[in-house]
Amino acid sequence: MPHPTPSPREIFASGPLTGHVAVPGDKSISHRALMFSALAVGESRVEGLLEGEDVLATAAALRAMGAQIERGADGIWRINGVGVGGLLQPQGALEMGNSGTSTRLLMGLVASHAITAAFTGDASLTKRPMGRVIEPLSRMGAEFTAYPGGRLPLILRGINPAVPIDYTLPVASAQVKSAVLLAGLNTPGITRVIEPIATRDHSERMLRGFGATVTVEDDAAGKIIAITGEAELRPQRIVVPGDPSSAAFLVVAATIVPGSDIVVENVGLNPTRAGIFTALRMMGADITELNPREVGGEPVADLRVRHAHLRAIEVPAELAPSMIDEYPILFVAAAFAEGRTVARGAHELRVKESDRIAAMAAALGACGVRTEEYEDGLCVQGNGGGAIAGGGTVRTHLDHRIAMSMAIAALNARASITLDDASPIATSYPVFFQSLDLLRGETLVPAA
Structure with missing residues (x-):
């Protein structure tokens, strides 16, 4: 099955993210x-x-x-x-x-x-x-x-x-x-x-x-x-409750962009899927669960997220099964933390839609973030909360999560970040850029 013609996209830094947004179904x-x-x-x-x-x-x-x-x-x-x-x-x-x-x-x-x-x-x-x-x-x-x-x-x-x-x-x-x-x-x-x-x-x-x-x-x-x-x-x-994997991108966006205060509605919080929120809270993220309830046998809540100062952690390996798809966006959060975040025990990242360890190391490196690659994970040197350099063109490797993760990183970068192909995002979050538009009140335009 041929992939559609690549759709490059240039993304610029954002002011504070505010408002309510719902993510697509899980x-x-x-x-x-x-x-x-x-x-x-x-x-x-x-x-x-x-x-x-x-x-x-x-x-x-x-x-x-x-x-x-x-x-x-x-x-x-x-x-x-x-x-x-x-x-x-x-x-x-x-x-x-x-x-x-x-x-x-x-x-x-x-x-x-x-x-x-x-x-x-x-x-x-x-x-x-x-x-x-x-x-x-x-x-x-x-x-x-x-x-x-x-x-x-x-x-x-x-x-x-x-x-x-x-x-x-x-x-x-x-x-x-x-x-x-x-x-x-x-x-x-x-x-x-x-x-x-x-x-x-x-x-x-x-x-x-x-x-x-x-x-x-x-x-x-x-x-x-x-x-x-x-x-x-x-x-x-x-x-179907909202997808926690999709919500994670917006949660990290609000966490790393100063002045942000958002509510992500109807997020599925099945404990076998919610490891990313545990890890982010360990780093100091300000995430509050509102209106907890059960939908279709699954625990659900609205998540209020405000900008927070993040601290580096050693990510517990036992969290890997409950957040395996969210490591790329966790690596982005780590780039804005104080200190070196180390994530090991995630061998499965090598055989996802792309080799997500190598892909994220290269993507972050192209935007001025220092990393150290392991066979089973990544070490990310955080910058303490300021803007990253940005300015790079990211190879997304037909991987929707690499594309979305680096789009979020661009929201607090000194220079714009260009995705070589944003079209894979449609596999899991077709209205991703519309969600960002809603929260930041600006229009994202494709690169020329």
Whole structure:
């Protein structure tokens, strides 16, 4: 799948950020809401779905396998599912774009159906490892023909009935866990996943809501998540909370720009996802939770954020699973802190949409921030709170989080920062620049 023509963007420093803003729906929950609805019998309704490119790729793939998925004029998505075991043979390749979540979870769905599916993606996705999903799904009976290194494009030949397995995650990955659980949905018996380190638990929460039998037990080996196969899922009404990963960019923006005082509304605060806010508070960020509540089984609150003086920390490695996608914006916050922030234990950053350790080291370096790169993380030398030099052109590597992180860094830089390509931002936060416009009252213009 070719990537759109690059869209450079030059971003200038901002005055204080003020006002209220809502972020798009949670990407992880949006993917799962579509998938589980597609496996229920009857009509499910989803409000607040993230309408980014990644989630739309999931919707297109599910349509290709028989689900009826439509967006109403009222913004509500209506999904008429095929039932567990009812996925149909797709007539063409499933185009996943840049979405690793779509790919890995859909591989799990297809694995226990007697159909064959080809998965393709863009230049970034074809570099990402799929072997970690191929291995357990192969043990369940699925067969794969993949590009060398277990990468896309690949062909998956599912099997029915599949074989239930007990599988211990070799790396902390909610995507691998969810892929095995989804394969287990249509597999006779009980499929178990053992995770030595807890990961985001949206799949377990939502599967229970749809009527699947899912148990979670603590054991000396970690958490044991078990799903009883051949489930019958009931249609649901789902309200998707705001994405904490998207909110993190605005939280850091208000923290580093003097005089700022904003409220980010409706932010999902699932404890398996909220590590970034823990780390920022450790650094001295002024983040207050307003109106805490529960939406669709997920904890939610509005976050009031005011400018604060940040202090460097050594980021606890145990936070990594709950903030793995937020390290790039944490590195930006560290650039404005007092002292050297060290983040280790985040090997997974090497195999995201880009090598996020190397990409952020290069991006920050191009803008005058000193870093030291480790195999499993980064050390960032903060400047004590003043503006960074800026003035660089950042290679985003088709990675939405690199692009957004450096756009935030530009808000307190002495010279403008240019993104070589801002278009990947549409994969997760299509209205990112509109949100910034709202808070800063200025217009951001593309570079010439």
